[in-house]
Amino acid sequence: MLDFTNDQFANHLLAVVPKHELATLAPHLKLLQLRSGQLLSDSGETVKHVYFPTTAIVSMVFLMADGATAEVAAVGNEGVIGVPVLMGGATMPNRIEVRSGGYAYAMNAQVFKREFEQHGPLHKLMLLYIQALLTQIAQNALCNRHHHIVKQVSTWLLLTHDRLKADELAVTQQLIATMLGVRREGVTGAAGKLQDAGLISLRRGHITVLDREGLEERACECYGIVKREFRRLLLASATEAEDCTSTSSGRPFYRRESMDLARFAAGAEA
Template sequence: MPSIDFTDPRSNRLLAALPDAEWARWEPELELVKLAHGEVLYASGSTLSHVYFPTSAIASLFYVMQDGASAETAVVGNEGLVGISLFMGGESTPSRAEVQNAGLGCRLAAQRLKDEFNRAGPVQHLLLRYTQALITQMAQTSVCNRHHTLDQQLCRWLLLRLDRLQGLELKVTQESIAGMLGVRREGVTQAAIKLQEAGLIRYARGRISVLDRAGLMARTCECYAVVKTEYDRLLPDRLAT
């Protein structure tokens, strides 16, 4: 896999897809930021001040219940942005966005993004295509969590992250995975053991190393392919200029 300069804003697929005129307007206003593990980019019910375009970081979107319980509805990495409620007219959202894999990203002031979206040009079309892909991921996650086995869900969860990372290793605890999938930790432990015994992963001390990505793809349910196909159909390649 070729090395990617994650300090370059255009290592994010959406930013890379901006036409030259739009990029010239955006570039001076994009701020490169370090995103720490566990950092909350926006909380449930809060008004967003910025949108974030991850380059090497990964954020999870959680739906938060009234009793504080939550589950992951989608993952966002270098293919997209965090903060679609800004241009969808809601200003705030009942979900929460939290950094799960530390790394880099760029942020843009909320009003700046709204102004660009309201120009009704190529930026609007690009962001709406991204939103459709994200909605597909959210819908498929809901279906997957209802109808498929936990080890299939874990395979999907791992593959979606591998698509957004360089390398085949993730730093994550089983407790964190359980919280994101909305299941008990014991269930994640059993699912991870099955995948490890099948030679697909190695898990130790909060790290998961994927040993056989093709094997994960063969073992997962249809949901991963549905989501990946929709992202590939709607969004340009990450390295597009």
């Protein structure tokens, strides 16, 4: 059985898949090391694999005709990337790029779709996850249109901080600008204000979070909305899985600390 209690191998969505279904998926899961900037799937390409990040962060990115890009959603150890294949779409209109290098489980997309179509607990879990992912996509669109750049950058840093479980983030201001679809100068100005407030520290290629609570105060409501939705949907599914799937001792088949949604789904409530 895969060990999701080790941070290097922990994916919280897999951690709440019922034991009998996880046993079916496990032989098809291959742990890969992904590098920053790696293109996993280009726009219009057939989706061949789904990815369950553990320490990596993977982005859904739209590329415009003029070469501009913007991040639609990001997926870390709370989820899976490639879910349109479950809805019957063989291709995706956006690119799938590795934003932050690390590890992820890869699985043949058609095998995963076959298990999804069994309409068991995995089917319900994935529908709940897709609902949470759609909330993130919608909130990103709203945030980019209506919120000040300082709020956008604060929210982006918090979500990255949650997923990487480290105060020092190996990200550049250009990367943030590319993901947000804004000018680099805007991100530089916003990051400078956050540094002047003592919330972050900047050095070439790295941003260190110094005051998380202060950063949360600068973030827009989008951060809390996305976190609460993941918490509401995925923890509800985890509770149901624990109730219906247990060992003879009455304990859940996974260790509760292995589904550390406190880092991503609970955020400041953790």
